[in-house]
Amino acid sequence: MNLKPETLKRIDEVIPHYPVKRSAVLPLLHLIQEDAGYISKDAIEWIAAKLELQPINVYEVVTFYPMFRQQPIGRRHVKVCRTLSCALLGGYKTCETFEKEFKTHRGEISPDGEVTIEFVECLASCGTAPVVMIDDDLHEKVDVAKAKALSDQIKAEAKKR
Amino acid sequence: MAAPSQRRIIFKHIDEPGYTNDLACYVRNGGYEMLKKAVAMQPAAIIDEVKKSGLRGRGGAGFPCGVKWGLVDRKSGKPIYLVVNADESEPGTFKDRYIMHQDPHQLIEGIMISAWANNVKQAYIYIRGEMPHGARILEKAIAEARAANFAGPNILGTNYSCEIYVHRGAGAYICGEETGLIESLEGKRPYPRIKPPYFPAVLGLYQCPTIVNNVETLCHVKHILEMGGDTYAKIGTPNNTGTRILCVSGHVQKPGYFEYEVGGITLGQLLNEVCGGPLPGRKFKAVIPGGSSAKILKFGETFTLKNKDGSSRTLAVEDIPMDFDTLAACGTMGGSGGVIVMDDSVNMVEALANINAFYAHESCGQCTPCREGSLWMKKITNRMVHETARPDDGVLLKSVADQIAGRTICAFGEACSWPTQSFIAKFGDEFKGYADAKKNEEAAPLV
Numbered sequence: 001m002n003l004k005p006e007t008l009k010r011i012d013e014v015i016p017h018y019p020v021k022r023s024a025v026l027p028l029l030h031l032i033q034e035d036a037g038y039i040s041k042d043a044i045e046w047i048a049a050k051l052e053l054q055p056i057n058v059y060e061v062v063t064f065y066p067m068f069r070q071q072p073i074g075r076r077h078v079k080v081c082r083t084l085s086c087a088l089l090g091g092y093k094t095c096e097t098f099e100k101e102f103k104t105h106r107g108e109i110s111p112d113g114e115v116t117i118e119f120v121e122c123l124a125s126c127g128t129a130p131v132v133m134i135d136d137d138l139h140e141k142v143d144v145a146k147a148k149a150l151s152d153q154i155k156a157e158a159k160k161r
Numbered sequence: 162m163a164a165p166s167q168r169r170i171i172f173k174h175i176d177e178p179g180y181t182n183d184l185a186c187y188v189r190n191g192g193y194e195m196l197k198k199a200v201a202m203q204p205a206a207i208i209d210e211v212k213k214s215g216l217r218g219r220g221g222a223g224f225p226c227g228v229k230w231g232l233v234d235r236k237s238g239k240p241i242y243l244v245v246n247a248d249e250s251e252p253g254t255f256k257d258r259y260i261m262h263q264d265p266h267q268l269i270e271g272i273m274i275s276a277w278a279n280n281v282k283q284a285y286i287y288i289r290g291e292m293p294h295g296a297r298i299l300e301k302a303i304a305e306a307r308a309a310n311f312a313g314p315n316i317l318g319t320n321y322s323c324e325i326y327v328h329r330g331a332g333a334y335i336c337g338e339e340t341g342l343i344e345s346l347e348g349k350r351p352y353p354r355i356k357p358p359y360f361p362a363v364l365g366l367y368q369c370p371t372i373v374n375n376v377e378t379l380c381h382v383k384h385i386l387e388m389g390g391d392t393y394a395k396i397g398t399p400n401n402t403g404t405r406i407l408c409v410s411g412h413v414q415k416p417g418y419f420e421y422e423v424g425g426i427t428l429g430q431l432l433n434e435v436c437g438g439p440l441p442g443r444k445f446k447a448v449i450p451g452g453s454s455a456k457i458l459k460f461g462e463t464f465t466l467k468n469k470d471g472s473s474r475t476l477a478v479e480d481i482p483m484d485f486d487t488l489a490a491c492g493t494m495g496g497s498g499g500v501i502v503m504d505d506s507v508n509m510v511e512a513l514a515n516i517n518a519f520y521a522h523e524s525c526g527q528c529t530p531c532r533e534g535s536l537w538m539k540k541i542t543n544r545m546v547h548e549t550a551r552p553d554d555g556v557l558l559k560s561v562a563d564q565i566a567g568r569t570i571c572a573f574g575e576a577c578s579w580p581t582q583s584f585i586a587k588f589g590d591e592f593k594g595y596a597d598a599k600k601n602e603e604a605a606p607l608v
Contacts, residue, residue: 023347
């Protein structure tokens with residue numbers, strides 16, 4: 001495991017938050033996924049050793065929670081809400097717009113490696129439907145036009161890199 | 162009748178220009194005065210005030226908060242934990258998000274008062290994984306509160322200490338179920354625990370007595386202390402006290418969040434006057450009043466309810482006051498306060514297919530009736546929409562739903578069956594005639 005010093009520091013800070021080390025499984029998975037992009041087999045074994053658990057104890061957590069992934073994704077992560085309030089106001093069309101803009105399908109990395117688009121369940125912002133999260137940021141009232149604008153922004157930011 | 166005005170207690174400062182989420186702004190607005198008052202009181206006296214207030218949990222079940230606190234095992238000698246359920250994920254619900262992002266110190270003050278009242282040594286805020294900014298805001302607010310001696314060691318110069326930590330979830334709806342949340346906090350899959358024996362008040366986090374309260378509920382505690390339990394109990398209606406935040410989404414002109422006295426506004430006033438009525442050229446068709454698992458109400462149906470004096474009254478959907486008890490008497494629930502509105506462009510088979518996909522995705526898989534049943538309901542409604550619909554699919558769906566509810570460890574079994582049961586009961590004709598129904602090309606696809 002090749003983790004950034006900052007990640008290692010935060011890992012050591014978070015473990016004492018709990019009287020039982022096992023409780024730190026989720027925080028460690030979040031920290032490592034933020035650092036490495038996904039949870040590898042090595043990461044599972046590393047966390048297990050760190051928290052004095054068996055690798056299966058970590059693996060069963062990784063496979064249960066939708067936010068943890070075992071393979072890399074595109075540079076940007078676009079999560080479109082699929083659930084009822086967003087769907088009523090066009091969430092499916094929003095998702096299709098992102099798919100078309102990046103010539104990809106939900107759940108896959110786009111051919112240019114720029115995005116992974118995902119349909120997710122309720123993001124708890126139903127009053128401003130349809131909503132989309134791009135990485136950590138929530139975007140509200142994302143209709144087809146706004147989905148196109150956000151796609152253009154992602155493409156422009158990619159060019160600058 | 163004109164809609165009453167909002168009574169903003171919890172949301173007093175939400176969206177207020179110039180109000181920021183830092184400690185200085187909170188203190189300028191009278192923040193942490195109630196914590197100072199609390200630590201000068203006997204803990205039991207605070208619990209009494211909360212009991213007198215009649216405060217009912219705002220997370221979904223509406224369980225009386227004071228009773229919940231009263232059940233905590235204080236003789237075990239084990240530490241008592243307070244866990245804040247900030248895993249806001251019931252579809253249609255979006256209230257805790259604003260408290261945590263815009264007014265985090267209100268929550269922290271509510272936590273610290275409740276912690277003092279219950280002799281809690283350690284509190285965790287379990288926030289949904291999809292709110293990374295919220296988690297950072299709370300962490301910063303806790304650090305500020307700690308530096309100002311409102312949290313952490315020797316609070317306000319007393320010998321009482323309590324730390325608060327933020328714990329992020331990772332996208333699983335079942336973590337909103339309190340025992341599932343506890344398992345998740347222990348670093349495991351969030352499989353809900355069976356009750357008895359695992360009542361959190363006795364055998365909760367790390368097998369210690371544990372209180373699990375919703376974000377909004379804990380914020381109310383601060384205001385109960387401020388006005389006194391008896392005065393608070395006069396807000397709202399008997400047994401349905403205080404204010405609550407109603408979140409309206411779907412097919413209305415002006416969706417949003419509104420804080421009213423519980424039962425102080427009817428569903429009709431809320432949707433027609435506050436939210437501006439249906440979209441142009443449309444009519445309301447159905448409404449889910451308390452998060453997507455609450456049973457659906459059909460515009461045009463009426464309810465005959467018994468009054469206390471033995472007489473009866475008839476209510477249309479528009480007449481139902483937004484409280485706990487009347488909604489329950491009408492066969493649904495106030496739940497988490499998430500009101501989802503559907504107009505006449507919506508095909509109910511497709512709406513149910515959307516809901517069924519949610520519950521099939523979120524079933525934890527521990528109990529067979531729910532794991533298999535939720536998936537079957539999704540498959541049936543998906544087949545109806547995308548392949549062939551059979552006239553008796555409604556009967557089949559209902560039979561699957563009827564075999565889940567009541568046969569599972571946690572209330573998810575009911576949560577996933579109630580939509581199907583109520584959609585079939587009220588819109589059975591649409592299920593029967595779906596194969597021949599004309600498609601509304603203008604309507605947004607739901608599945």
